[in-house]
Amino acid sequence: MVGLDTMTESPRGSSDMSDPKADRLEYQIAEALDTEPALLPLLPDLLADLQELGTSSAEIVECLRRAGLARGSRVLDLGCGKGAVALALAAEMGLRVDGIDGFEPFLASAREAAAEAGLGTLCDFQPGDLLDFLGQDRDYDAVLLLNVGPVAGDYQSTMEGLRTLVRRGGLIVLEDGYLADGVPSLPDWPGYGDLATTRRSLAAFGDEWVDELIYSVEEIRAVNERNTELIRRRAELVKRDQPQLAPRIDEYVANQEEETEILGRDLICALWVLRRAA
Numbered sequence: 001m002v003g004l005d006t007m008t009e010s011p012r013g014s015s016d017m018s019d020p021k022a023d024r025l026e027y028q029i030a031e032a033l034d035t036e037p038a039l040l041p042l043l044p045d046l047l048a049d050l051q052e053l054g055t056s057s058a059e060i061v062e063c064l065r066r067a068g069l070a071r072g073s074r075v076l077d078l079g080c081g082k083g084a085v086a087l088a089l090a091a092e093m094g095l096r097v098d099g100i101d102g103f104e105p106f107l108a109s110a111r112e113a114a115a116e117a118g119l120g121t122l123c124d125f126q127p128g129d130l131l132d133f134l135g136q137d138r139d140y141d142a143v144l145l146l147n148v149g150p151v152a153g154d155y156q157s158t159m160e161g162l163r164t165l166v167r168r169g170g171l172i173v174l175e176d177g178y179l180a181d182g183v184p185s186l187p188d189w190p191g192y193g194d195l196a197t198t199r200r201s202l203a204a205f206g207d208e209w210v211d212e213l214i215y216s217v218e219e220i221r222a223v224n225e226r227n228t229e230l231i232r233r234r235a236e237l238v239k240r241d242q243p244q245l246a247p248r249i250d251e252y253v254a255n256q257e258e259e260t261e262i263l264g265r266d267l268i269c270a271l272w273v274l275r276r277a278a
Contacts, residue, residue, distance in 0.1 A: 029102045034255050039248060044105040045238050046252065049230040051113075053081040053106075053147070056223075057088035059213065060173070063273055064093065064142065067171055067210050072096065073141035076165055078130045079148040083110025083123065090114075090122035098140075099125040100133065134161025142171035149176060150191035155201035163205060163276050171210065172274045174202070177267040186266055195268070202272055211273035217264035224260040231256055 029040065047053065069075075071094035077086045080099030087110075089095040101107055110125040130151050143165045145151070145158070152158040155174075162172050178198040179186065186192060193201065203209065235253050239246045263269060 034259060035252050036248075039245075039252060040103070042238060042242070042245070042249065043103070044109075046231055046234050046249070048234055050227055051082050051109075052084040057085045059271060060085050060144070060146070060175070061088050061092050063173065063211050063213065063271060064089065064095075064171070067273055067275075069093065069095065069142055069171065074098070074139075076100070076133075076138070076140045076143045078133060078143065078145050078162075080106075080110060080125060082106045083113055083125055085144065085146060086110070086123050086125070087113055087117060087119055090119045091117060095122070097123050099123065100128040100130065101125070102127060102129055133165065134158070135164055138165045139167040140165055140170060142166060142173060144173045144175075146173070146175040149189075154191045155193070155198055156204045159202050159204065159207075159274075163207065166276050168276055168278060170276050172207065172276060173272070175269070175271045177263070177269045180266055180268050183266045186262070189262075189267065192267065195270075202274060206277045207274040208277055209273075210275050211271070213271040215269040215271070217268075220264045220269050221260065224263055228253075228256045228260055 029037075035043065073095050075086075075089060075095050075097045077083075077097055077099045080086055080097075080101045081103075083099050083106075086097035086099045089097055099107075099110060101110075104127055107125045107127060110123070111120075114120050114123040114125070130145075130148065134152055143162050145162060150158045152161050159172065159174075162174075166172060177192065178195045179192050181194070183194075192198075232253055235249050239249055242249070
């Protein structure tokens with residue numbers, strides 16, 4: 001890919017020519033993917049072996065089945081990544097899914113996978129800034145925000161923006177985490193609270209609790225360790241082609257390893273489903 005001297009160039013072109021909104025989106029994407037904007041061009045290679053970027057498609061399918069989401073329902077997947085969840089929902093439940101993500105290489109992978117699976121009529125993947133969608137008046141049957149974090153700053157503000165995207169009686173699905181007992185805060189992970197605080201924030205608008213799944217530490221650790229090993233192997237290949245970037249690539253891998261330690265120790269992963277009341 002590009003060399004070190006040109007890594008200050010954003011995927012959209014020179015940062016001097018980009019507008020503030022594009023800069024914000026680039027920063028948001030980098031933050032969600034645990035890297036710096038300058039390394040974004042390398043991520044398609046570093047994450048080439050990961051179709052699911054942290055979310056279990058099987059868990060989302062099962063939770064929406066339990067919630068009674070009917071075949072043909074319309075779903076908005078914010079931060080859809082490579083489209084693994086959207087494709088599973090379309091294939092296994094016959095749902096129509098609009099996927100939104102700010103990283104065009106992931107969207108390209110999602111579209112390719114949808115075409116190969118014959119799901120192009122059920123799945124539509126488009127670029128967009130998640131913050132632009134929050135608070136819009138839409139009538140989806142369900143909205144998903146999976147492993148993206150409380151993008152509006154905290155869970156209550158994020159929930160306020162998400163619930164307007166679904167019709168009354170529609171589902172709001174979040175997969176993320178809360179602070180473990182005894183952990184007062186995580187400076188690098190703002191917006192998170194303990195479980196009780198998180199539950200109050202999510203239900204602040206009177207919506208109905210439908211489902212809650214607290215993932216086991218062992219389960220999350222096993223998934224993250226496997227994914228980190230795949231990234232580590234890819235990183236060695238990328239470094240052969242881009243030796244001048246080796247220190248920054250090593251730092252990215254180290255950050256992934258550190259996150260694996262945090263998840264399950266300081267931050268407990270969970271899946272929540274609520275039904276919009278009004």
